[in-house]
Amino acid sequence: MCFVSPARVVRLTPFGAEVERAGACFEISLLFLEEDVAVGDWVAVQAQRHAVARLSEDEAAELLRLYAEITRHLEGTPA
Numbered sequence: 001m002c003f004v005s006p007a008r009v010v011r012l013t014p015f016g017a018e019v020e021r022a023g024a025c026f027e028i029s030l031l032f033l034e035e036d037v038a039v040g041d042w043v044a045v046q047a048q049r050h051a052v053a054r055l056s057e058d059e060a061a062e063l064l065r066l067y068a069e070i071t072r073h074l075e076g077t078p079a
Contacts, residue, residue, distance in 0.1 A: 002046055003046070004044040005044070008060075012037075017043070017051070028050060029049060032050050032052055033053070037054055041054055042055040
């Protein structure tokens with residue numbers, strides 16, 4: 001089972017991209033993507049190392065909403 005998290009591309013690098021997620025920036029590989037990405041695009045990142053899919057703005061927003069809901073549930077806080 002793979003867990004991915006959405007991250008926004010902030011800079012393209014010679015070997016991948018720098019992405020931002022929740023205020024943290026880190027570099028990932030784009031090797032597994034079959035489509036091009038640009039600065040501002042959302043990608044699904046696996047294990048904070050590889051982008052495995054490009055996401056639409058709506059897909060990224062929905063994943064972020066679901067992860068926030070799961071976190072609230074696990075912490076026992078109301079929505």
